[in-house]
Structures are given as structure tokens and as C-alpha cells.
Amino acid sequence: MKGSLVGLVLVKMGECVDPYVHVLLLCALPMYLRKLHVFFFSVLLLPLPCTSCARTFTLMKVDSSAKAKYSNDELIAWAQAADAKDGDLVCIFAGAAGKMADKTREVCGKWRHVMGTELGYRSEGFNALWVVNFPLLEWDPDEGR
Amino acid sequence: MKLKDLTALVQSQAGTAEFPMFKEAGLVIGISVPTLGTWGNKKIKALEMRAKTEAGAKAMIWLKCEDLAAGKVNERRLIGWWWWWMLMFDVVL
Numbered sequence: 001m002k003g004s005l006v007g008l009v010l011v012k013m014g015e016c017v018d019p020y021v022h023v024l025l026l027c028a029l030p031m032y033l034r035k036l037h038v039f040f041f042s043v044l045l046l047p048l049p050c051t052s053c054a055r056t057f058t059l060m061k062v063d064s065s066a067k068a069k070y071s072n073d074e075l076i077a078w079a080q081a082a083d084a085k086d087g088d089l090v091c092i093f094a095g096a097a098g099k100m101a102d103k104t105r106e107v108c109g110k111w112r113h114v115m116g117t118e119l120g121y122r123s124e125g126f127n128a129l130w131v132v133n134f135p136l137l138e139w140d141p142d143e144g145r
Numbered sequence: 146m147k148l149k150d151l152t153a154l155v156q157s158q159a160g161t162a163e164f165p166m167f168k169e170a171g172l173v174i175g176i177s178v179p180t181l182g183t184w185g186n187k188k189i190k191a192l193e194m195r196a197k198t199e200a201g202a203k204a205m206i207w208l209k210c211e212d213l214a215a216g217k218v219n220e221r222r223l224i225g226w227w228w229w230w231m232l233m234f235d236v237v238l
Contacts, residue, residue: 061211063186065193070160077158079210082149082175089181089189090208091196092151097171108174110200112146115178121146 091115102139151175166204175208182209 062075070078082090091111095104116122151173161167181189189207196205 063209063211064207066160066164066206066208069164070158074158074160075208077154078151078175078208079177081151081154082177082208083147084177084182084208084210085179086210086212087182088177088179088210089184089192090210091176091178091192092173092206092208093176093196093202094155094166094170094173094206096169101172104172104174107196107200107202108148108176111176111196111202111205112148114195114199115146115176115181119178119180 105139146179147177149175149177166206177210182211184209 062072062079064070064075064078067075078092079088079090082088084090093104093107093111095101095107113122152171155161155167155170155173167173181192184192189209193205193207196202
């Protein structure tokens, strides 16, 4: 009876809490109940996927200046949305919408130049560019780009 | 280097309610810069300063992607069910 209740709680919690809590529970409970062999076995099982939350516990490693406010999953969503790969640094800029958004875009453009220089992507000197359709690099609300 | 619009994603996240920089933002753009994620935090903090001085940003949020492959969602659900049945029939408790 006790086992079945605990089992239900474990499964239920796995659906709604952070995976780390689930891991803690899986390991802490056998420890609390002095089932040391179960505890050691649980530790071995940790890298394997969990049942309810369907995640591996070897969570992807990300670090961020916003990690105090955002969960690991939320930061991972940023990385995936930014189409980042291992070893990438995602630099995020924010600003007001509407006309003021051009200021943010301008900052992003300048930052690309800085990063391009840092990585050696930019060549020395200048190249000629003939712009046919003005504006070339301004927000077009009609085309949404 | 890729630029992506993260506005909708960031606005839908719970953390944004407590994060002043994104709370009022109407546009959030992420630029993924290759290889710099391997830099130490000290050097990246120096980049934050450069974003202010050289690009004119008020602030820059950074995200280092150290190991993205490990965290892919896995659909296998064997271990938990195994646990559940063990507990269900009082095998371990």
C-alpha cells in the first residue's frame, strides 16, 4: 500500500516539477527509507530517461547572465530558437516595439560587425556596393522583414 | 552568425514577468555567435561591456551553449515505469 502511494506520487510529480526534484526524490526516498541498495541503483539510473517527464537527466549545459530568472528549460528554448550549436554564444538584445525597434536592430547590426571583426570574418578595406532598391536594410512592415 | 527574433518565445515564458529588460520589450533579437560559447565568463563579461561601448546597447544578455546534444527530449519511458511497478507491488519498500 505504502509503495503504491509513493509510486503514484513519484509518477505525478514527474509530470509537473523540475526534473532535478524528481531525481532528488528518486534518490532521497530510498535513502530516507534506508534502502541503500535501491539508492545506489537509482544513482546508476540517473543518466537514463525518466518516465513521466520523458527527459534525460543529463541536461544540456547552458550558462547565462539571466539564469537567476529563467529555468534551464527556458534557456534551452532560447538556444534552440536561436538555432545555436554547441560552443555558440547567443547574444540577446531587446528594445521597444514600433519605430523604436529600429534602434535595437541598429545595435544588432553594430554587434554583428564587432563579432565579425572578433572572429576574423571581416576583410580589411572597403568593397563597393550598389544599392538598387532603397531602403536596403530597414524594416518593411508590408513584407514583414 | 545567425539573427533570430525571440520576441514571441521570450514573452511566453514565465521568467519574463520578473525580468525587467524583457518585460517591456517589444522586440527581442538573439545573435548566435560561433565558438565564443567556449570562452570563460570573465571574457564574456568583457563582451557585455563592449556591447555597451561599441554597439550602443543598454544591456546584453548572453547564453553559452556548452552542450546542447545531451538534453534532447527522449521519448523512452522505461525506467520510470519499472520504478513504478517496483513500488506498486512493494518490491523495494
